[in-house]
Amino acid sequence: MSDLTTLRSLVWHLIGDETVAPTPGKIREMIIKIRPACPEVTDDEAEGLALELEETIGILLKPAPALSRPFEPWLDERKPAVDWYYWNRYRDFLVHRKRFPRQVVAEIDNDTDRIVGFLEDPEKAGPWDRRGMVMGHVQSGKTGNYIGVVTKAADAGYRVIIVIAGTQNRLRNQTQERLDEAFIGYDTGKGLRASGRRQVGVGLYGLQRTPITFTTAASDFNKLAASQIGIRLKDLQKPVVFVIKKETHILKNLIEWLTTHNAHHLRANTISEPMVLIDDEADNASINIKHHIENVSTINRQIRELLSLFERSAYIGYTATPFANILIDPDEDHSVVGEDLFPRHFIVSLNAPSNYFGADEVLGDQGAQVVQEIDDHHDLLPMSHKIDHAVTRLPDSLRDAVRTFLLAKAIRMVLGQRKVHNSMLVNVSRFTSVQRQIRNEIHAFVDGVAASIRVHGSRPDDEALKDPEMGALRRTFNEQYAEYAEAKGVRWDQVCGQLAKAVGAIRVAEINSQSSDSLMYSEYRDSGWTVIAVGGFSLSRGLTLEGLSVSYVLRRSMMYDTLFQMGRWFGYRDEYRELCRVWMPDEARGWYEHIAASIEELREELVQMEIAKATPQEFGLKVRSHPDWLMVTARNKMGTGVTHRVKIGLANRFVETTVLHRDPPSLQANIRAVEELVAAMTSSGVGLQHGFNVSEGRLVRNVPIEIVDAFLVMFKNHPRSPLTQTDPVRRHISSRKRELATWDVLFAGIKKETSGSLVYQLPGLRVVCQRRKPGRGSNDGTVSFARKRRVASRGVERVGLSDSRREQAEAGWRAKQESDGRAGKDTRNYPDRIYRKVRERPLLIIHLLAIGSRDEDLSEETPVVAWSISFPETSGPEETVEYVVNEIWFRDQFGEDD
Secondary structure, eight states, X not given: OOHHHXXXXXXXXXXXXXXXOOOHHHHHHHHHHHXXXXXXXXXXXXXXXXXXXXHHHTOOOOXXXXXXXXXXXXXXXXXXXXXXXXXXXXXXXXIIISOXXXXXXXXXXXXXXXXXXXXXXXXXXXXXEEEEEEEOOTTSSHHHHHHHHXXXXXXXXXXXXXXXXXXXXXXXXXXXHHHIIIIIOBOGGGOSSOSSOOBOGGGGGOOTTOOEESOOSSOOOOHHHHHHHTOOGGXXXXXXXXXXXXXXXXXXXXXXXXXXXXXXXXXXXBBOSOEEEEEETTTSXXXXXXXXXXXXXXXXXXXXXXXXXXXXXXXXXXXXXXXXXXXXXXXOOOTTTOSOOOOOSEEEEOOOOTTOBOHHHHHSGGGTTTEEEOOSOTTTSOSSOOTTOOOOSOOHHHHHHHHHHXXXXXXXXXXXXXSSOEEEEEEOOSOHHHHHHHHHHHHHHHHHHHHHHHHHTTSOHHHHTTSHHHHHHHXXXXXXXXXXXXXXXXXXXXXXXXXXXXXXXXXXXXXXXXXXXXXXXXXXTTXXXXXXXXXXXXXXXXXXXXXXXXXXXXXXXXXXXXXXXXXXXXXXXXXXXXXXXXXXXXXXXXXXXXXXXXXXXXXXXXXXXXXXXXXXXXXXXXXXXXXXXXXXHHTTTOOTTOEEEEEEOOTTOEEEOOEEEOSHHHHHHHHHHHHHHHHHHHHTTOOGGGSEEETTEEEEXXXXXXXXXXXXXXXXXXXXXXXXXXXXXXXXXXXXXXXXXXXXXXXXXOSOOOTTOOEEEETTEEEEOEEEOOOTTXXXXXXXXXXXXXXXXXXXXXXXXXXXXXXXXXXHHHHHHHHTTOTTSXXXXXXXXXXXXXXXXXXXXXXXXXXXXXXXXXXXXXXXXXXXXXXXXXXXXXXXXXXXXXXXXXXXXXXXXX
């Protein structure tokens, strides 16, 4: 252990003993006091450590907003009498061993108090049950939160704790290890009856009141092994823990064992001990996808049976993608398995700490360097391929990603981050046979890179860079990290000096159900482990890749939850966030941006409904009217050719054409619609000559509603663009005639004209058409921008706002960012939705589009007309309009769920 590492550890110990967060001056006093024991620490290293500790201690976590039904509180009254043994040692573990800032631990304490308070008092005589949900962020600390809930529930008197930890063995094992460390106190990897158990985590504070576990880090619940132990739940004085996989065979065995060995006959063969069930990844496999009471999905039915088996039970679903959970039918009940899992009693939305590396950092303007586009995969690794697809070589982009990972590790080594985990994720296929080929190709490539480094790495630059691979590494360094390295004082020759050790440590692992490879972070906790993990579904949910710096993702699934859960790159990257890179196709980036914005809207809606004291059921009804949840409500109801009617609220929404006609008659018809719009505006005294130029085009104010309505009637909408179906949009406008009486109309265009630009002359306006690259699903007669590749440019919804209203919206956003602990980050990356909230008039945007790539000569083409509308909020009760969609549209919009 280096002197700097020792100094860091000793100072953290002192900080953990402080009752309040130390000031910057106090931190430096601690370093000065301890530094004589660490003589090799330089002045620069000591100051760097002080700044690092200042930043870490300054991490903030906001309180979690929540919705709940009226409920008799119990926790505050009982709290003084409870011995918080398990919680106190978990809190100490977070402060002293995990080095969580006290502010963060204090907020975790508050949030878990609130969640446990929403459960029932375990000392209350039964029967009772509680159902709730906790929304987190991908890789943001949901497990740490529910472990806090588990410890407090155990202290309060819950005797049985069941954690259902995803559908994969690796995730279940990882969750068991986390509970071993934070609640049980010893390594269960040796089995239930093993002697000489190694104390870990909280167990280092003592094992006086060790919880009883029926599962281990190596094995799931086993009915025979549990029976041989011969312990009945009612005879135990300590809490009992089950960490199980969400798999029908395991759930069946647990239900049968509990029924046979623990149920009594006072009330329909049930168990009297109070039980809390934590359903991790609650949107995955727990949802009932069979929508008839007599036909309930197996896992959903088994979870409901498990809850019904206990006279007193509490259910908490944890997820970062809560769409499907909120859309569960709250009224569904079953005479045998009981009510469905709708969170009818409470919904809590956890905030992420201010150091969370999330969507803003990855996808926003400040993260422009993070995302790298994949556009060379189509022949070698097509997005859709069969199980027998042959991988003949790696795309150049994947080779560059591997080189980037190697360089990131070498840079971390130069910066002194040596005994740390380093991971790369490669998720390009759902087929294990293809994953195996990718793993072997990467392994061979890494071996080739290692050979070049061995031979040429120590030579002078002018000789070494003649080797093609060394030249490629230097090129990648310049492209990805030159600016960061210069800021950190890291030179290429220093990085080059670490390459041999860095590449020698890399292991390429195949992570799937058919492979014996595993993620061995716990076995290398002291020295650090370096891995390129190649997999599919096993890497898509819940599993944490420690030290993840580079990700390469090519996946087809366009369902919100499935796709967003693949974002394993979200999380905490305090020491190396500037080194993180994510390779994905351009259309996938658009999807991630859209999903992130949708989830943020959902969270903001919950905050507003908390202020209004709404219930979870009212929140569910609100969400059901949101256009973005269409695919969730219907994802498992759709059959080929089946239509589905959905009611959508358009107030405070942005809608635009996503699929457009491209055949000559339709092109001409839609151009005529635009020309008629211009003529009608001119006749009414609000022609283009009365408008004014903005950076986005020509804006005309106060256009009467009748003129906009006439344009929508004339426009030929494509049937695969259902959210712009003419009738529902017109019905919404008609129902709000007074609020929507006058409109802003923007004729979008660009200022810069080049030799290949498409220019179209409208009466009174020369439009330089915007270029748009056609998306997947386009052909000679159709151009598609489905899958959330927007037609409108980002920021367009601020057009038409007065300076004061624009500043009002932006100031509110900045204040929110700062309250979330992002005061030091770029807060100018404003989302469009903030402008809708302050908009006085709706905004219609007319797009004349040149369809083609950036360098094509499009000057002789006919423009394709598209439109967008930004609807303001409504002052009256929100109404919905009915749309009809079918399975073909779902496939166009969301792809195929793999």
